[in-house]
Amino acid sequence: MAMKVYGLPMSTNVARVLVCLEEAGAQYEVIPIDFSTAEHKSPEHTSRNPFGQVPALQDGDLILFESRAISKYVLRKNNSELLKEYNISESAKVDVWLEVESHQFDIPMAVVIYQCLILPVYFGGETDVKVVEENLEKLKKTFQVYEKRLFKFKYLAGDFLSLADLSHFPSAYYLLATPHATILDEFPLVNAWVTDMLARPTVKKVIEMMKATA
Template identity: 55%
Template sequence: MAPVKVFGPAQSTNVARVLVCLEEVGAEYEVVNVDFKVKEHKSPEHLKRNPFGQIPAFQDGDLYLFESRAIGKYILRKYKTSEVDLLREGNLEEAAMVDVWTEVETHQFNPALSPIVFQCIINPALHGIPTNQKVVDETVEKLKKVLEVYEARLSESMYLAGNFVSFADLSHFSYTFYFMVTPYASLFDSYPHVKAWWERLVARPSIKKLGAGMAPPTPKA
C-alpha cells in the first residue's frame, strides 16, 4: 500500500497538526512540499486537493481531504487500535469531551495564542513585517484568561478530555511549540498544571521527533 501523502511544509503549524497524528499511530507517510514562493498553493493541481488554496492537503489513494482537524480525525479513526485510540468514539462521554476540548482549541485557545506566534515569529521572520506590540499585548491578556480555565481543567484531570491523552491535546501542539520560543513563553509558569501538561506532551516521541524539525525561522536581516 502506498504511503499517505501530506501536502505542505512540515514546519507549518497546520501541517504539523496532521503529522503528529500520523506519528502517534505509526503510519507511513510522505510529506510533499508546496512552494509558496512560486504560488504553488494556488496552482490548478493544488486547488484540486484543497479548493481554498491552503495547506495542508492530504491524499490516501483516491481520497483527497483538507482542513487539518478533519484530516487528523480521519487518520486517528483509520489507524485506531485498542492501544492507540485518540478519539474514543466508542465511548459516548469520552468522545464528547474530546470534541469539547478540540473545539476549545479552535475557538478559545488558538485565537488567544496564535496571534502572538504570528507577531513574534512568523511575520518578522517570513514576511519581513515588524511585530505589532499592541496586538501582542491585547492577545496576552486574552491568553491569560484562557489559561486560567485550562489551569482549572488540568487540576482535575491529566489531559484536557480526561485522564487519557487525545486528539484534543495533540491539536494544541504546533502553535504552542512555536509560542514556547517567543518572549512570552514564561507566561505558562504561572499555571503549573498547564505547564506540567505541556511537559507531558513534549515528552511524547511523536512531538519530540516533529519538534526536532521545527526550529523557528530566524528573522530577516
Template identity: 50%
Template sequence: MSPVKVFGHPMLTNVARVMLFLEEVGAEYELVPIDFVAGEHKRPQHVQLNPFAKMPGFQDGDLVLFESRAIAKYILRKYGGTAGLDLLGENSGIEELAVVDMWTEVEAQQYYPAISPVVFECIIIPFIIPGGGATPNQSVVDESLERLRGVLGIYEARLEKSRYLAGDSISFADLNHIPFTFYFMTTPYAKVFDEYPKVKAWWEMLMARPAVQRVCKHMPTEFKLGAQY
C-alpha cells in the same frame, strides 16, 4: 499499498498537525514538499487538492481531503484501532466522546484565537514581509496575552482535576495544541506558561512524546527568509 501523501511543508502548523497524528498511529506516509515562499500552494496542481490554496493537501488513494483537523480525525479513525489508540474517545462511551469533542472545540474556538496573534506578530508576519524588519504590533500582542491568560486560567483549573484536558488519558484535544504552542514557546512571551504550573506540566508531558519530538524537529525555532526552511 501506497502510503498516504501529505502535501505541504512541515514548518507550517497545519501540516505539522497532520504529520503528528500520522506519527502517533505509526502510519506510513509520504511528505510531498510544497514551496510556499515560491507560491506553489497557489498553483493549479495543489488547488486540486486544497481549493482554498492552503496547506496541507492530503491524499489516500482516491480520497482527497483538506482542513488539518478533519484529516487528523480521518487518520485516527482509520489507523487508531490498529495502533491501540482511542484519541477521539469513540471507543470509551458517549460521555467520554463528548468531553473530547468539547475540549477539541475549546482549542479551536478559545485557545487558538488567543495564542495565534502572538505567533503571527512575533514570527509569521516578520517572516513573510519582504525585506524583513517588521516589528510586532505590541497592542495586538498585549491584548492576545490578556486573552490567553484567561484561557490558561481555565485550563489550570481543569488540569487540577485530571491529567489531561479530557480526562486522565491523552486525547485528540490535547495534541491539537502542539503546533501553535510550540511556536509560541519560541517567542519572548513563553514565560506566561510559568504562571500556570499544571498547564506547564501538561505541556511538558505533551512535548515528551516521541511522535511530538519527531515532528517538532522539522519546525524551526528561528525564522529568516532565504534560510533553509
C-alpha cells in the same frame, strides 16, 4: 500505500496532522508546497484544497483538507484511542476540548506567532506590541480555564491523552520560541501539561521536522 501530506512541517496545521500520523504508526510521505512561488494557489494544489492552504491529504482516491478533519480521519483509520470513539461520553469530551483548542487557543495563538515569529523573520516587519498584548490576554483567560480543568484531570478531556491535547502542541511549541513563553509560569499545571506533551517521542520527531523546514 503511503498517505501523502501536502505542506511544510513548519506549519502548525501540517504538524498537527503529522503527529497524528506518527501516533497512529501510519505510513506517509510529506510533499512540500512552496509558498514563496505561490504554489499553494496553483490549480494543482487548489484541486486538493480549494482555499489554497495547507495541509491537504491524499489517501488513494480520497483527498481531504482541514487539519483537524484530516487528523480525525487518520486516527479513525488506524483505530487510535486518541479519539475515544468506543466510549460516547469520552469521545464527546474529546470533541468539546478540540473545539476549545480551535476557537479559544489557536486563534489568539496564531496572532502571537505571526506577530512575534513570522512577520519579523520572514517579512521584515515590526511586531505590533498592542496586538500581541491583546491576544496574550485572551490566552491567559483560556489558560485560566485549562488550569482549573487540569487540577481535576491529567488531560483536557479526562485522565487520558487525546487529540484534544495533541492538537495544541504545534502552537505551544512556537509559544516557547517567543519572548512571551513566561506566560506559562503563571499557570503551573498548564506548564506541566505542555512540558509532558512536548516530551512525547512522536512530538519530538515532528518538532525535528518542523525545525528542518523553518
